[in-house]
């Protein structure tokens with residue numbers, strides 16, 4: 001292994017490979033290497049978007065990003081402005097990866113394969129003679145730069161930190177980033193799992209485990225405006241899952257860690273108003289059916305029966321006519337505003353991203369250079385940036401990687 005490089009990138013994930021390609025593109029004269037502690041680079045990319053990779057989102061802007069304290073950090077904007085989504089997609093197209101837009105501004109590879117994204121990055125790194133040194137974990141960095149790795153000591157003129165976060169450890173993660181950076185004066189925020197399932201207290205989810213509905217989930221709060229998201233919701237043995245749940249999970253995770261047990265409201269029929277639903281339920285009460293069948297065609301049958309048991313005292317073989325006005329109101333509430341008490345979120349293994357990371361105050365958002373250690377840059381999830389579900393995290397990885405690479409090249413040209 002060569003022991004001297006102009007630029008060393010720690011982490012062979014989305015941000016690391018993109019940063020290496022960008023550095024090579026702008027400064028082919030600099031020799032760049034990627035260190036990857038796993039046997040293969042980019043394992044997490046393969047799992048993205050359920051194997052399809054939601055590669056970017058048209059609407060990427062600071063409103064879709066949050067720091068550990070739950071606020072939208074202006075920090076993301078310079079990178080997103082310097083490398084907006086159309087530029088990133090054009091870059092991928094140049095590399096041979098074409099994309100298509102789906103609902104809500106989400107972009108996917110034209111061939112619907114996450115593996116194509118990884119192949120594109122990996123093959124171009126190889127074509128540009130950028131070594132990806134696998135099974136090589138960076139253990140420590142000293143300014144200048146000297147890196148101690150699991151394969152020995154390396155020297156570099158500049159370093160980009162692209163070692164990602166702690167989420168989904170089975171796909172390769174970075175447990176040690178805070179300890180590695182502490183000797184350089186870098187601080188890390190509290191970290192917690194995000195974009196994951198929410199655990200709830202009530203028996204309902206377990207009773208209808210596996211049932212899905214297209215609806216909305218609202219996170220109610222006394223001290224802040226409610227947050228609502230819509231889409232497919234799945235009941236699980238311990239709570240709820242699905243895209244709208246993932247979207248709210250970061251905030252639920254943050255509040256539960258502060259000791260709260262926030263309330264979630266599920267609307268299982270958002271297309272129908274409560275008044276319309278009451279009228280429909282009243283009409284069904286007049287039909288010659290048993291209660292067990294009276295919600296058929298409106299809700300999943302098992303879900304409907306569990307809700308009838310939850311809200312009425314009648315047996316399911318009683319006639320629909322047994323429903324009282326009070327029953328109808330309770331049923332309408334159970335369908336349109338089912339209350340669940342969040343008790344936390346699923347752990348790191350099922351989380352898509354890490355909320356929290358390296359403290360943003362220690363980096364200049366216009367260059368992504370460390371304010372503590374010149375020549376050190378950071379990109380991607382290792383920073384205290386967590387994006388919404390929908391391609392926002394990869395957008396941040398690509399844009400921040402390109403900006404960090406440009407800045408590292410400028411630094412090397414100045415100091416060489």
Ligand SMILES: Cc1cc2nc3c(=O)[nH]c(=O)nc-3n(C[C@H](O)[C@H](O)[C@H](O)COP(=O)(O)OP(=O)(O)OC[C@H]3O[C@@H](n4cnc5c(N)ncnc54)[C@H](O)[C@@H]3O)c2cc1C
Nearest residue numbers: 011013014015037048049054138164172380381391393394
């Ligand atoms: C199941 C799943 C699905 C997802 N789907 C999407 C999606 O569709 N769209 C989206 O936008 N986002 C998605 N994400 C999130 C997205 O994958 C991440 O935000 C993104 O990969 C972060 O890129 P990164 O390069 O910063 O980190 P990573 O991709 O995690 O890469 C970091 C790399 O650094 C390596 N590393 C860590 N420490 C060291 C060290 N000390 N030395 C050497 N190497 C090290 C790791 O092994 C890893 O390979 C998903 C995540 C998961 C887990």
